[in-house]
Amino acid sequence: MTPREFLYSLELHGIKLGLDNITRLLRVADNPQQRRPTVHVAGTNGKGSVLAQLDAMLRAGGYTTGRFTQPHLVDLNERFLINGAPVDDAALDRHLTVFHDAAKTMDPLPTFFEMCTAVAFQCFAERRVDAALIEVGMGGRFDATNVITPLACAITNIDFEHTQYLGDTLGKIAFEKAGIIKPGVPVVIAETQAEPLKVILERARELGAPAYCLGRDFDYEIDGAPFALRFTYRSETLALDSVPLGLTGAYQGANAAASVALAERLGSHFPGLDGEAIVQGLREARWPCRLERVLDDPPVIIDVAHNPAGARKLAAELGDCVVVLALSFDKDGAGVIEALAPIARELILTQFQGRRAKPLDELAGAAAGRPHTRAENLDAAIALGLSLASASLPLLITGGLYTAGEARQILVKEYAAKTLKF
Template identity: 40%
Template sequence: MTLPRTPEEAVEFLARLSPSVIKPGLERMNPALEALGHPERRIRSLHVAGTNGKGSTCAFASTALRAAGHRVGLYTSPHLERVTERFQINGEEISPKLLGRRILEILERYPEAAATPAPLTYFEFGTVIAFWHFAQEAVDIAVLETGLGGRLDATNVVAPLVTVITPISFDHMEYLGHTLGAIAGEKAGILKPTVPVVVSRQEPEALEAISRVAAQVGAPMLLEGLDFAVESLPTGLSYRGPRWNLDGLSLSLRGPHQRQNAAVALAALEQLDAWGISVPTDAAVKGLASARWPGRLEEVSSQPAVVLDGAHNPGGVAVLLASLDSLYPGRRIHAVFGVVADKDRAPMMRGLFPRCASVHLTPLDTPRSLAPERYLAEARALCADVRAYAGLDDALAGAKALAMEGDVILCTGSLFLVGAARARFVRNLGAMQQQS
């Protein structure tokens, strides 16, 4: 067992743990947290699970908490461009040097983590880093996003003040089950006795499963549409909840579905007030109006418009299409699309490709990538103009060559694709700004 000695070596050590390895279960977390003196017990938290909308909900909630003057930790996954995105305090990513120092501190107390084979997965080690970092920095509240699950998710060792369940859709079925009820039951595994759970609107089968778990553990449930909601009125958006009545709301994140995410975030913030995490209504309003969540209906270029969206399951694609209809009505879409091999691509493709003027398939920069040739025939059955490329740059160039004035180039299908595309456009924008 060779331990890294410098912060740079420590970050390289983390990178060598394969992000594609998924091992549900909490048994590997307990020895690590025990060796660290259980940092997760020293932080108060808001714990968010679901299939779609988790990140946006976390962004709304954490930004509002910051606007209220709290010191806020935010742990999300996966990252788009840099691993440091996963660990934020008051909106600032951890620096690579401090990330390396945190890893060294953990390995000093738990050197077994450097053993071969590694006892912790990439996500588990990242979760340990988040707990340790937030405890060392003495955050007032940590907003924690689960990974793919809930009950057996590495984050599910915390005792949160409030839990949240965002919309449930089909995703990661090999780990969570093949029905909405089974998936919802796994996600609802974060519910705790007496801890209120804020639940977004759900399909009946998913809601039934969540309600059953809430009753079993004794978790008070607040349901969107019954206990709280954001509504569109002639005067703008309004929120009605157990304590707050807010009018004239504006949302920084685009798409009609963000009203739901905003409603869930506001209801969670209302519940935190009982624990002394007070958020004045003006801070809540400011949080909704200023939150950022890159790679979700993000327009990174114009003429033609280039939109990045991390939709990577059927529910996400349905939300994406509704949002495109709202934001870009009647405009032709040229999709740059890539998918990982273990994803259920067929329903995503059936939803998206018939709506596209052209589709440009690209491999992803991950061992999990599915080669475009493997599903080219499926794609061509759904769209008249489908082309396969060796890489993302060629796919983007192919889409741009076909796009006319007013068209939209859409990059979607995987967060791996969105992150890679975003890096290119942000880098090009920076270069242009330097030249000017």
């Protein structure tokens, strides 16, 4: 079994929270996570968008970046970005080989995500990136990425997700995500709900971590249409006016604000990360399948919303649509369908390929009597959706990264959609 085959075999072992395995793996490579400056971001939604914008800012300032994100859309390499581009196959296989012999003898075996995390740190250490930007996988306190002392960290927002692991209240979920906060390390907080915010601030106070809160220490305004947004930002030390955003959707305003607040915290470490670099990064940032229009005639939009909170934000951006929905097995089908109902002129339910898909019968059962059409796979769902869509009735494909990735492949191959760009 090759190192890459071994990695994919670990997907069968599911989720395991805890730091023992990742700590053992990283020792094999002499703790690469300690060798480069890091930034750590947790939260229910928006983590990837925050880091995509911060990545673009740092590169605009002349710095080399590494970014670890998940899941991937099409290729595994997308999880490991150097200067915004996925690592090549040779580099990925080389880094996997570093950990392969130790991993296959561990008991219990590491998870797929633990191996990917180790590979990311090794990749960024070898490339000697100026900043390694690390996205939490799930929660924070016992997430495999939580083996670093970053220059700064951020918590984007708190909503219900993975309740069987993180807890069944916003306060409990916030406690787990606040586990990334380290003594004395600045934390940017974009969450504004009272219950989770209180928990996060209490943890920051306990650790002497300076906290910078949206609505208190920095704020923003967003104007314009979803695909032509302008962003205004204010803090005690920085003012930005009417900056065009590279990312789309008004919900990206809070993510942009968090990324700018992080950039402010990092300024003493990266002098080139000045106002000009911040503005350039906001303009140039790209993050595929986040309210992304991939075809124009008829309009086809892909978004990775996979929970009720994300679906509500998505619905707020759009008018009536033909909606194609496929979810992972552990997602709240009823909640997502309810959130999308106000814009779903036609609702097409389907499933993506692979063992993580929510079965079509189960997803249809979650529709709770709402009118819908079933399609056996995404290919059929997209064909049906395109036949119903028009210039004034876009096709929206959503449900998560697995849905978005497979849909992009279909649209590029069969309908000449725009190719994937980071």
